Amino acid sequence: MKKLIITTAIALSFLTIQKADAQISLNINIGSQPAWGPTGYDYVNYYYMPDIDAYYDVPAHRYVYLENNVWVHRTYLPTRYRNYNLYNGYKVVINDRDPWRNHTVIHNKYVTYRGRPSTTVIRDSRDVKYTKYRTNRATVTRVKVKDHGPKKVYTKVKVKDDRGRGNGRGHDRH
Numbered sequence: 001m002k003k004l005i006i007t008t009a010i011a012l013s014f015l016t017i018q019k020a021d022a023q024i025s026l027n028i029n030i031g032s033q034p035a036w037g038p039t040g041y042d043y044v045n046y047y048y049m050p051d052i053d054a055y056y057d058v059p060a061h062r063y064v065y066l067e068n069n070v071w072v073h074r075t076y077l078p079t080r081y082r083n084y085n086l087y088n089g090y091k092v093v094i095n096d097r098d099p100w101r102n103h104t105v106i107h108n109k110y111v112t113y114r115g116r117p118s119t120t121v122i123r124d125s126r127d128v129k130y131t132k133y134r135t136n137r138a139t140v141t142r143v144k145v146k147d148h149g150p151k152k153v154y155t156k157v158k159v160k161d162d163r164g165r166g167n168g169r170g171h172d173r174h
Contacts (some may be wrong), residue, residue, distance in 0.1 A: 033058055035123035036086040038093065039130065046099050047091040048106055050113040052081050055099060056091075064100055071100045087123070090116040 033044055034056070046064075047056040054065035054077070062073045077084065090113045092106075099106055122130050 032061070033122060034061075034086070035121065036091075036118075037122050038091050038119045039122055039125045039127060040119075041093050042129075044093050044095065045097070046094040048094050048099065048110060049084075049086075049089055049091055050107075050110045051089045051115065052077070052084055053107060054081070055094070087121050088118050090114075090118055 033041070037044065037047060037058070044058045046058065048054075049056065052065070054063055056063055057073065060073070062075055063077050064071055064073050065078065066072075067078065092110050092113065094106065096102065
């Protein structure tokens with residue numbers, strides 16, 4: 001009888017032990033980050049650009065900026081920023097939800113970053129995880145083919161990607 005009670009108790013204890021499920025959430029959006037974004041981040045929600053006091057929504061590929069005292073979401077920057085160079089301007093990574101709702105705090109924290117040069121941007125990085133951005137760039141080399149006096153110079157254009165492969169689209173130009 002004693003053995004039956006102990007066996008039953010052990011069997012019930014095994015039945016009551018529940019399996020623990022562990023969940024790991026890993027977000028990566030390197031492929032959706034723009035080539036002008038700063039390096040070193042596997043996931044980014046927004047870039048804040050203190051020079052123009054605007055945000056870039058990385059997942060939605062949209063700029064967020066004030067227009068007539070209203071935060072607007074556009075795929076383009078307004079004409080007042082047409083001379084702003086996204087590759088050279090400083091960017092701050094913000095992973096908060098709707099950071100413009102807390103804009104005064106963000107603005108005051110990063111206003112001193114205006115005019116600072118950008119850190120290395122994704123386009124210029126040699127890190128393996130940014131290979132996608134390097135393979136799309138092309139190098140154009142002009143080779144002199146013939147010279148017919150000072151007025152006429154013929155050149156041949158060779159286009160190669162970063163891996164040194166030509167695209168077969170070289171052409172003669174007069």
